[in-house]
Amino acid sequence: MNRRSMSLPEKLLLLLFAAALLLPLISLFLFSFFGSWGKNSLLPGSPTLSGFRTFFARDFGTAIRSTAFSLLVSLATLIISVPAARALLSLRASTRHRLETVLYLPMLLPPVSVSMGIHKVFLRMGLTGTGAVFLLHMYFALPYVFSLVFSCYASWGMEHETAARNLGARFFPAFFRVHLPIYAQGYKNAFFMGFLISYSQYFVNFYLGSWRDVNFAMILAPLISGSNRNIASVYTLMYLLLGSLVLLVCSFERKKGQKRGGTHAGT
Amino acid sequence: MTRRRLKKLLPCIMAFPALALAASITLGSVINTFSEGLGYLPELHMEELTLQHFLSLFSDAAFQRSLWWSLRIAAVSTFLSVVLGAALAWLLAASGWRCAARIARLPVILSYMAAAVLIYNTFSRYGLVYHIVRLAGLEWSGPDIVFSSSGTAVILLYLFKGAPYIALSLAPIFARAMRDLRAAAWNLGAGRMSTFLHVIAPSGRRTMLTGALVLFNFDLTAYEGFSYLGPARPTALGVLALQTYQKADLRARADGMAISAVMIVFALLSAVLFSRALRREAGRA
DSSP: OOGGGSOHHHHHHHHHHHHHHHHHHHHHHHHHHBSOOOTTOSSOOOBOOHHHHHHHHHTHHHHHHHHHHHHHHHHHHHHHHHHHHHHHHTSOHHHHHHHHHHHHHHHHSOHHHHHHHHHHHHHHTTOOHHHHHHHHHHHHHHHHHHHHHHHHHHHHOSHHHHHHHHTTOOHHHHIIIIIHHHHHHHHHHHHHHHHHHHHTOOHHHHHHOOGGGOOHHHHHHHHHHSSOHHHHHHHHHHHHHHHHHHHHHHHHHHHHHHHTTOOGGGO | OHHHHHHHHHHHHHHHHHHHHHHHHHHHHHHHHHHHHTTOBGGGTBOOOOSHHHHHHTTOHHHHHHHHHHHHHHHHHHHHHHHHHHHHHHHHHHHOOHHHHHHHHHHHHSOHHHHHHHHHHHHSTTSHHHHHHHHTTOOOOSOOOTTOTTOHHHHHHHHHHHHHHHHHHHHHHHHHHIIIIIHHHHHTTOOHHHHIIIIIHHHTHHHHHHHHHHHHHHHHHOSHHHHHHSOSSSOOHHHHHHHHHTOSSGGGHHHHHHHHHHHHHHHHHHHHHHHHHHHHHHHHO
8 A cells, every 4th residue: 555556646636635735834934934925926025034023022922831831731631531531441331431421521512602601600719810711721622632541541451550560569660660651652642632722722711811811822813814924924833833842742752762662552 | 348438439539530620611601501591690680581582593683694604614614524534534545655644734733723824824815826826827816715705714724624634533444444455345346436435435434423523513613713714794603602792782691692502502412413323333333
């Protein structure tokens, strides 16, 4: 199964798909590095870095804060998803399915309805601003993080860890030497997914957050309808770069783990 | 005895934080949405429960337009995402081309807001496509698809995000099916297209249905795409709910919450329909 076994129409179709996906990305790079592209000019105007200067002078702090916030949300979601997945595996199938449904509900409910509905409840509890936004980010990330952790346990089971404990290993050595090498990659995938969900939240921050909770997606919003394509593209590029950086760190760690001869978990 | 009881309770204790988070926010938001939709807003001295706000929605022309428009956009973009995503998955699996898989992953990493910027820069008037057309020596005569009432830019946004998502979920399933079944189908005389339609594609039917559920639900009730790439009229359900809720006349909050409740009902209804389809699918397998 390789490119040589594909027919010509299939190859052309694949190229067409790649072009359709790349076209918006090409526009991103072009408009990021070229200030203007007049309606009657065939080629873009002179190159400029003014968009980047604006970004670093005005919103770099917000971008870093937003990324750090999403990393924390993802970590907290992973921390509550791991014991939940382990617990659910030990339950009867019928009970497990019922509880799984509860955990998948945030994936089905519209963020607009949940944010509007829970706002007053949070206000009555005195939960406002960052705390409320943090909880809702965790809520929306939970089904994705949980499902990845759960599928990881369902695929590889917990026999290795149980065997280590039965052979006399204490909790922490069993955790660090047996548990982590097996599940680390699954956890990293789940962590990255949680990060993505939180990183791309817009409505929750827009509706429930205070001025301290302005995140990267929010600073992008007015740029869409604004006429400055250069700044809009630079901000989007930086958004993509920061997200990719987190992805890169996760993949880099994976390779390191594999080199150490971890386990089949890295596959 | 205490130890045994503790052992029995341990799974509940371990699952409690995640379940409490999911259940409490779901219940809190659903109960509050429906009670406000039913007119229960004590802070505005509205304490009488009534179906008035729900009933008035269905005679409201703006709501009806908004509902049909949102349903149309969600149905079209979900259908196209699944069809194009399945085709892309087939090509990814057949080519084994890692670079193509990486390109397909990029839109999934982007948020809807960032993807909306890309769609705007590419397809709006004087965007990249306009300049490519001009560079080819042609005249741009088409209407601006961004902010148009046809919703083309919104559909493009959802396709840009949805098709790669479906493709990446299906590609490993198709690759396995191709490894195990394709040669057999070809040996029995099946052509490329019929192998895909009758042998490979059915293996991913469950994933397609689940993916379609997630996409349809999101596309129907989303805010970002509609708000920033859609027209001012008609508005999508999510946008209409927020606009109504934030009207200067505070009594309109009940109407806004009624729209929000309708969105929840649609989301749950589509989840039930899809889960039935999944169960039927599992039974068939």
